[in-house]
Amino acid sequence: MQAFIHGMVLAMGLILPLGIQNLFVFTQGVTQPTFVRTLPVVVTASICDTILILLAVQGVSLFIASFAWIKVFLLGIGIIFLSYMGWLTWNQTLANGCEHEEKSVTLKQQIFFAVTVSLFNPHAVLDTIGVIGTSSINYVGSEKNLFTTACILISWCWFLFLAVIGWKIGKQEGFAKLFVSINKISAVFMWLSAIYMAYSNYL
Template sequence: MQAFIHGMVLAMGLILPLGVQNLFVFTQGVTQPSFLRALPAVITASICDTLLILLAVEGISVFVASFVLFKILLLTFGIIFLCYMGWITWNSIPVGTTNDETKSVTMKQQILFAVSVSLFNPHAVLDTIGVIGTSSIHYVEKEKLFFTLACILISWCWFLFLAVLGRGFGKRKGFRQMFGLINKVSAVFMWLSALYMIFSSTI
């Protein structure tokens, strides 16, 4: 039980801060015509987080910390994808200006974007692998299993909650009319994240 609670608290601390991944899942809850249509983003983000958590627990953090080239490649992919996603978000059609089918992204786009913000965000990857991986070394066998399950459970529940929350806000007319501005703010946030990665890599 102690390991399970520790895993829950640790996972919540990592996943709660506002980030590109959270913004994207929330956005899909708002823009998709139904909650079911937002599930590809939720499931993909959850699976990616599950993969990162499993890799962290299995000790991949040691590998990441040992190879500078791997970090550079991860950083490069992250910057490219954030810039691309920012451009897509900035130019997306505002909610309420057209029908649901044209304003919402396709299932393929949801999966691609969710993978990119989950696996090609260096800070998210290194935080997950570093923090969760480091914490997991204090547990063995069943304790490590419960610690891992807790981290994964929080991840799935959080992304489902974000989509449901987005869906609830999306039904409000005033909020939907403001979503064009929210898209612009999200795009700027993505570009600033990319710039921060560039800046932090040069220090």
């Protein structure tokens, strides 16, 4: 049980803080007309995190990270995507009824964006490798399996929780105006993240 608790605490420390991935899942909960429409992004983000966790625990991600060009590629994709997502988020509004249906992100966009913010987010990848991957070497056999299961479980539960909270809040009267302000702040956050990534790695 120690390995399981360790995995839960560690995963919560990495997954719960505000980040691009969490913001995207939350905003989908807010903007989608029904809760069922939020599930594709929840499942996609959770699967991506599961893949990263499994790769980290198996040590595969450490091998990949040893190639400098892969890190440069991930950073480049991440910077471009954060800039694009910032632009989309800045211009997104919250409507009602049919107009809400039209303005919400489509299923294909949900899956594509969720994959990108999960797998092409260098900070998330490096956190998974550096923290979960290195912490897992303390365990073997069933203990390592419990540790891995706990990390994955927290990831799935957290994304589902974010979508539920977003969906509940989005239905509150008068939230549409507040949502515009939240989106502006989120967009600035994304652009600053892209600038910081470029400055710290390329300049």
